[in-house]
Amino acid sequence: MQNIVIQAADLTKSYRNGGEASLVLRGVHLSVARGECVFLVGPSGSGKTTLLSILGCVLSADTGQLDILGVDARQLSAAGQAHFRRERIGFVFQRFHLFNALTAVENVSVPLSLLNWPKARARERALELLQLVGLEERASYRVTRLSMGQRQRVAFARALAANPDLILADEPTASLDSESGLKAMHALKDLCHELQKTVIVVTHDPRIYSLADRILRLHDGRVVGDSRGLRRPVKRQEPGIGRQAAA
Ligand code: ADP
Numbered sequence: 001m002q003n004i005v006i007q008a009a010d011l012t013k014s015y016r017n018g019g020e021a022s023l024v025l026r027g028v029h030l031s032v033a034r035g036e037c038v039f040l041v042g043p044s045g046s047g048k049t050t051l052l053s054i055l056g057c058v059l060s061a062d063t064g065q066l067d068i069l070g071v072d073a074r075q076l077s078a079a080g081q082a083h084f085r086r087e088r089i090g091f092v093f094q095r096f097h098l099f100n101a102l103t104a105v106e107n108v109s110v111p112l113s114l115l116n117w118p119k120a121r122a123r124e125r126a127l128e129l130l131q132l133v134g135l136e137e138r139a140s141y142r143v144t145r146l147s148m149g150q151r152q153r154v155a156f157a158r159a160l161a162a163n164p165d166l167i168l169a170d171e172p173t174a175s176l177d178s179e180s181g182l183k184a185m186h187a188l189k190d191l192c193h194e195l196q197k198t199v200i201v202v203t204h205d206p207r208i209y210s211l212a213d214r215i216l217r218l219h220d221g222r223v224v225g226d227s228r229g230l231r232r233p234v235k236r237q238e239p240g241i242g243r244q245a246a247a
């Protein structure tokens with residue numbers, strides 16, 4: 001498989017509020033290699049969630065090119081996007097989005113049931129993943145009996161259940177205290193490292209920045225910084241606006 005998992009060029013996205021369209025992504029370029037753990041940071045409203053949603057094929061860009069895992073994402077139909085998401089991408093959210101009535105192992109099995117795995121095999125796989133995040137002893141607990149940090153680790157295990165190549169997480173530590181946030185992120189990092197997964201984490205939690213292989217900074221709908229490319233500034237299409245955004 002090729003080494004570049006995401007290649008985006010000149011992505012734009014606007015939202016329409018009433019009659020007026022507001023441009024939220026203004027020409028995003030990025031390239032992410034297999035196995036990288038990339039943090040996407042930037043002020044509130046800079047377009048982080050929008051960009052992550054586009055990379056996850058939840059939203060479509062208005063213009064630009066986007067290749068994800070060797071697929072031209074802009075050519076996928078809505079059904080094609082849904083199928084691609086289910087098979088290739090794992091999602092993690094700030095508020096976990098677990099089923100409270102289910103146990104940890106049942107929650108991790110959900111994506112596998114959706115892919116029609118036999119129940120016993122799904123359970124076996126879910127238990128393996130819970131072990132990897134250090135929760136094997138809590139596998140049969142309902143998730144409401146777990147701490148917030150443990151619930152997020154269940155969500156990480158679930159995101160990896162279907163063996164996706166790419167994990168996308170939107171502010172995964174925002175509902176956690178410092179210590180459990182760091183512990184949960186360590187678990188995700190180790191898990192992804194061990195399984196050679198690519199991870200993109202949207203965050204503005206500086207407590208976890210040290211866990212990133214690379215930090216991309218978004219400002220006003222553009223990538224204005226790349227921690228591996230500080231001596232090689234990100235190319236901009238419209239220098240005037242870019243300079244302003246970087247200030
Ligand atoms: P971030 O995650 O960096 O805070 P977002 O991508 O959520 O930024 O939002 C970027 C901008 O787009 C914000 O100004 C936000 O208000 C606007 N926005 C986000 N989602 C929508 C939507 N569904 N409809 C209209 N405007 C939106």
Ligand code: MG
Pocket residue numbers: 048049050
């Ligand atoms: Mg956001």
